[in-house]
Amino acid sequence: MRRGFALAVTATMALAACTQQPAASPAPSASATPVAQRGAGGELKILYWQAPTILNAHQATGTKDNDASRLVLEPLASWDKNGQALANGLAAEIPTVANGGVAKDFTSVTWKLRTGVKWSDGTPFTADDVVGTYTYMCDEKTAASTVDVCEGVKSVTAKDPNTAVVTYSPAQPFYFQWGVGFNTPIIQKAQYANCLGVKAKDCPADLKPIGTGPYKVNTFKPGDVVQYDLNENFRDPNKPFFKTVTLKGGGDAASAARAVFQTGDVDYAWNLQVEASVLKPMAASSTTGRLLTSYASSVERLLINFSNPDASLGDKRGEPDTKHPFFTDIHVRRALAMATDRASVASQLYGDGLTGKATCNILTAPTAMESKNSDSFDICKFDLNAANKELDDAGWAKGSDNVRAKGGQKLKILYQTTVNSVRQSTQAIMKSNWEKVGFQVELKSVPASTFFTNTSPDGANHFWADVEMFTNSGDPNPTGYFRGWTCKTATGKANNWNGSNYNRYCNPDFDKVVDQMAVEADQAKLAQLAIQANDILIKDVVIIPLINRVAPTPDGVSKALKGIDVSGWDSVMYNIADWSK
Amino acid sequence: MGRYIARRLLIAVPTLIVISFVIYAILALAPIDPLSQFGADPRVPAEVRERIRESLGLNQPWPIRYVKWMTSMFRGDFGVSFMSHSSVGDLIAQRLPNTLAVVGVAYVFGVLMGIPVGMISAIKRYSIFDHAATTVAFMGFSVPTFFTGLLLIIIFGIKLRWFPFIYSSTTQVHDLDSFVFQIRQSIMPITVLGLFNVATIARYVRSEMLEHLPLDYVRTARGKGLMERLVVLRHVLRNSLIPVVTLVALGVPTVFGGAIVTEQIFRVPGIGELLVTSISNGDIPVVATVVFIFAVLVVTFNLLADLLYAVLDPRIRYT
Numbered sequence: 001m002r003r004g005f006a007l008a009v010t011a012t013m014a015l016a017a018c019t020q021q022p023a024a025s026p027a028p029s030a031s032a033t034p035v036a037q038r039g040a041g042g043e044l045k046i047l048y049w050q051a052p053t054i055l056n057a058h059q060a061t062g063t064k065d066n067d068a069s070r071l072v073l074e075p076l077a078s079w080d081k082n083g084q085a086l087a088n089g090l091a092a093e094i095p096t097v098a099n100g101g102v103a104k105d106f107t108s109v110t111w112k113l114r115t116g117v118k119w120s121d122g123t124p125f126t127a128d129d130v131v132g133t134y135t136y137m138c139d140e141k142t143a144a145s146t147v148d149v150c151e152g153v154k155s156v157t158a159k160d161p162n163t164a165v166v167t168y169s170p171a172q173p174f175y176f177q178w179g180v181g182f183n184t185p186i187i188q189k190a191q192y193a194n195c196l197g198v199k200a201k202d203c204p205a206d207l208k209p210i211g212t213g214p215y216k217v218n219t220f221k222p223g224d225v226v227q228y229d230l231n232e233n234f235r236d237p238n239k240p241f242f243k244t245v246t247l248k249g250g251g252d253a254a255s256a257a258r259a260v261f262q263t264g265d266v267d268y269a270w271n272l273q274v275e276a277s278v279l280k281p282m283a284a285s286s287t288t289g290r291l292l293t294s295y296a297s298s299v300e301r302l303l304i305n306f307s308n309p310d311a312s313l314g315d316k317r318g319e320p321d322t323k324h325p326f327f328t329d330i331h332v333r334r335a336l337a338m339a340t341d342r343a344s345v346a347s348q349l350y351g352d353g354l355t356g357k358a359t360c361n362i363l364t365a366p367t368a369m370e371s372k373n374s375d376s377f378d379i380c381k382f383d384l385n386a387a388n389k390e391l392d393d394a395g396w397a398k399g400s401d402n403v404r405a406k407g408g409q410k411l412k413i414l415y416q417t418t419v420n421s422v423r424q425s426t427q428a429i430m431k432s433n434w435e436k437v438g439f440q441v442e443l444k445s446v447p448a449s450t451f452f453t454n455t456s457p458d459g460a461n462h463f464w465a466d467v468e469m470f471t472n473s474g475d476p477n478p479t480g481y482f483r484g485w486t487c488k489t490a491t492g493k494a495n496n497w498n499g500s501n502y503n504r505y506c507n508p509d510f511d512k513v514v515d516q517m518a519v520e521a522d523q524a525k526l527a528q529l530a531i532q533a534n535d536i537l538i539k540d541v542v543i544i545p546l547i548n549r550v551a552p553t554p555d556g557v558s559k560a561l562k563g564i565d566v567s568g569w570d571s572v573m574y575n576i577a578d579w580s581k
Numbered sequence: 582m583g584r585y586i587a588r589r590l591l592i593a594v595p596t597l598i599v600i601s602f603v604i605y606a607i608l609a610l611a612p613i614d615p616l617s618q619f620g621a622d623p624r625v626p627a628e629v630r631e632r633i634r635e636s637l638g639l640n641q642p643w644p645i646r647y648v649k650w651m652t653s654m655f656r657g658d659f660g661v662s663f664m665s666h667s668s669v670g671d672l673i674a675q676r677l678p679n680t681l682a683v684v685g686v687a688y689v690f691g692v693l694m695g696i697p698v699g700m701i702s703a704i705k706r707y708s709i710f711d712h713a714a715t716t717v718a719f720m721g722f723s724v725p726t727f728f729t730g731l732l733l734i735i736i737f738g739i740k741l742r743w744f745p746f747i748y749s750s751t752t753q754v755h756d757l758d759s760f761v762f763q764i765r766q767s768i769m770p771i772t773v774l775g776l777f778n779v780a781t782i783a784r785y786v787r788s789e790m791l792e793h794l795p796l797d798y799v800r801t802a803r804g805k806g807l808m809e810r811l812v813v814l815r816h817v818l819r820n821s822l823i824p825v826v827t828l829v830a831l832g833v834p835t836v837f838g839g840a841i842v843t844e845q846i847f848r849v850p851g852i853g854e855l856l857v858t859s860i861s862n863g864d865i866p867v868v869a870t871v872v873f874i875f876a877v878l879v880v881t882f883n884l885l886a887d888l889l890y891a892v893l894d895p896r897i898r899y900t
Contacts, residue, residue, distance in 0.1 A: 047747065051850075051858070053662070053664035053665040053862070054664065054665050054666055059666060061615075061616075061619065061664055061862070062619075140632055141636070142636075143629075143632045143633045143635070143636035145619065145625050145629065145633065147629050147632075148625060148626055148629055198636070200636075201636055201637075201661070201666065202661045202666050202667070202668075203666060204667075206665075206666045206667075207665065207666070207667055219751060221675050221750060221751075221850065222662070222664070222665035222667055222672060222675075223664070223665065223672070223850065223854075223855060223858055224675070224676075224750055224850035225749070225750055225751055225850070227751055246749075246751075248747060248749070248848065249848075250845070250848040250850060250854060250858075251747070251845065251846070251847075251848040252845070252846075255734060255746065255846075258734075258738075258739055259746070259747060262739050263738070263739055263742060265745065265746075265747060266747070447861075448617070449613060449614070449617045449861050449862070449863060450612050450613070450614075450617070451617075452617045452619070453612070453614035453616065453617040454614075454630070455612060455614045456612040456614065457612075458612065459612075496631070498626070498628075498630060498631070500626070
């Protein structure tokens with residue numbers, strides 16, 4: 001999930017793609033932090049600068065919707081901060097091969113559900129609702145944005161009122177694909193009975209879903225505010241702590257930061273994308289709030305184009321079968337990587353650990369899957385002399401204009417990203433260094449809403465530029481993430497610019513590693529393969545990773561607020577039942 | 582007069598149709614995509630996006646979508662928002678009270694303040710009051726609202742903590758406390774917008790008055806021995822107000838349009854804020870409807886202003 005820096009796009013959180021991890025920990029039960037008394041806490045004030053527009057996560061168009069929905073709708077289990085399944089949802093326990101919940105051949109998962117759970121309207125929750133959720137979200141006509149987790153799910157059935165069985169075909173080593181995390185919140189079958197298929201498009205339930213979560217919707221004004229009341233039917237009699245929750249949307253990140261750090265007007269301010277130089281002193285001197293910094297797999301990276309973006313190619317422009325005029329030369333790519341000063345970007349723009357830290361890996365989490373090898377790669381070190389030498393040796397000679405050329409081909413780079421002050425500053429740092437080694441760099445910035453779309457010629461998908469920059473992240477199981485650099489996912493006219501391989505990189509050796517990952521159930525072996533895949537992409541300079549960004553987002557919270565335990569793999573609201581003051 | 586109104590209304594129909602077509606064409610041809618919200622999120626892959634696009638009806642050619650949209654508009658159905666799946670009419674109905682409470686009040690305030698300020702400035706030309714008013718008006722006119730807005734937030738919201746800077750649209754005024762809260766939370770946005778409105782109108786009134794004061798009919802009125810108060814109020818002001826009325830009438834649709842920047846800064850969920858977020862979300866039905874309603878209001882108030890002109894100025898007769 002590529003997280004755009006700018007407005008709109010924050011969309012995506014980690015999680016949930018097609019393939020995840022058989023990571024099953026016998027999870028602690030729902031109560032991680034004991035909460036004194038239900039409803040003792042008054043009002044919890046949450047501020048999002050992007051306002052939720054819908055409260056059914058299956059129709060979500062961004063993190064804001066997923067998060068706002070999570071207070072009400074719960075999945076079977078959540079992803080904890082280590083990328084392990086956590087039984088704080090509707091499942092009584094996490095199924096494993098050992099406890100018999102997971103078939104040895106990975107074709108089915110039997111979920112034991114909590115007993116006695118009620119919907120906020122007082123009706124009992126049963127396995128039928130789990131089946132109903134499957135029927136709703138996996139019907140193609142519903143056009144749910146979460147439908148990707150249905151891939152390979154043959155059926156979801158109710159064995160008895162408290163047991164749901166998910167069957168995969170073919171076998172799915174990542175057997176938590178359906179059921180865990182914010183992609184599979186369970187909706188009430190009865191409420192959605194008239195919202196299946198094409199009727200899902202304008203379903204009133206989306207604005208006021210009945211849920212099993214700790215809170216229920218009182219008032220929802222799309223694009224503005226959600227007011228929640230405590231759900232008296234919540235299964236844990238001591239939770240939640242707050243009587244009401246107000247989730248206000250709109251405005252800008254900077255004043256949201258002020259509201260949590262300077263005036264204490266709100267208890268939680270989401271995604272404070274403010275320049276590090278402004279945010280750091282504000283957070284440091286605050287008596288009311290603190291900044292949440294947790295890391296997962298969010299990486300701001302540079303993509304190198306392997307296809308030819310030249311406009312004169314007409315219909316062939318940027319097609320996967322074209323060749324880039326100079327990036328096909330590994331020495332040029334290596335020189336570019338060596339002239340990349342990620343340390344300065346990290347310290348000047350991300351406050352050295354405040355909102356991000358330098359990295360030379362494209363996969364930074366789970367920890368066991370992060371490569372340690374890249375530390376020793378020469379291309380991961382900022383060295384202008386080495387970069388110059390690399391180009392000299394490869395025969396790219398500097399002309400009178402200080403731009404290198406070979407055989408009439410100049411090293412002219414068009415470098416695009418979204419409109420965002422941090423990104424524009426990053427571009428400036430890159431440009432000054434790259435020009436020192438003989439590249440000519442032209443900068444371009446596109447509004448995020450135009451950049452992250454397959455329909456725009458200025459977009460990341462078309463990639464009609466030489467280098468582009470944005471953030472993306474993987475899942476607890478990184479197979480789906482790495483599939484985004486395999487030959488067959490190359491973006492182009494044939495797939496309506498919807499392929500995830502924007503680089504149009506194609507390397508059969510890399511594809512082989514990814515294919516192995518897709519069938520590997522052993523976590524240690526999977527980690528080895530993931531490290532191998534990471535190292536190929538780095539050494540071959542397909543991407544130049546810059547910054548491991550705080551995940552899911554750099555949020556500000558009131559110092560008084562307890563029980564927050566952010567997971568980079570799930571919605572920040574995944575354990576809101578445990579929050580207290 | 583009746584024939585004139587009928588003719589103007591008849592002309593309005595093709596005008597609005599052309600406007601609606603232009604609005605829709607621009608939106609359809611602009612590189613905005615309701616699915617761009619997903620970013621490059623791989624959990625929403627290509628086929629899923631195509632399916633969602635199809636479910637939103639975006640796979641049809643835009644002229645067909647335009648005709649469908651227009652015909653349902655005639656039936657009073659504004660369509661369904663791509664983002665919230667709720668009817669555009671409901672969204673606008675939710676936003677309108679906030680816009681009226683802030684932008685509308687600021688406008689009324691601007692008119693009520695602007696006219697006397699401009700009037701006094703003109704009568705007491707070059708007095709201290711005139712200099713002060715002209716300076717303030719000049720500033721209010723030229724300093725952008727995002728600047729004054731942020732300034733007020735930092736001074737009164739953060740340093741002094743007098744007023745909240747996060748507008749709560751769920752406040753219901755039912756007693757004195759909630760009324761006071763409503764005033765406290767709207768005072769900053771109203772000041773920002775009001776300052777601008779006062780400035781615009783005061784400058785206008787002042788220059789109109791100055792134009793009229795030396796005219797012969799004013800001298801005649803004074804010569805008749807009328808009290809100065811009557812001369813100013815009944816003769817000069819009335820005549821000076823004719824163009825001001827037009828200005829005020831034409832400004833009313835902008836109230837409906839909300840204040841894009843100010844609403845965003847103070848988190849007032851008004852029409853302007855709805856418009857700007859819908860544009861960035863690619864929520865075409867909402868954008869098209871809001872802009873179209875705005876166009877209808879502009880056309881209507883244009884007509885109204887012309888009619889008022891005739892009422893105020895007996896020399897003008899429409900046939």
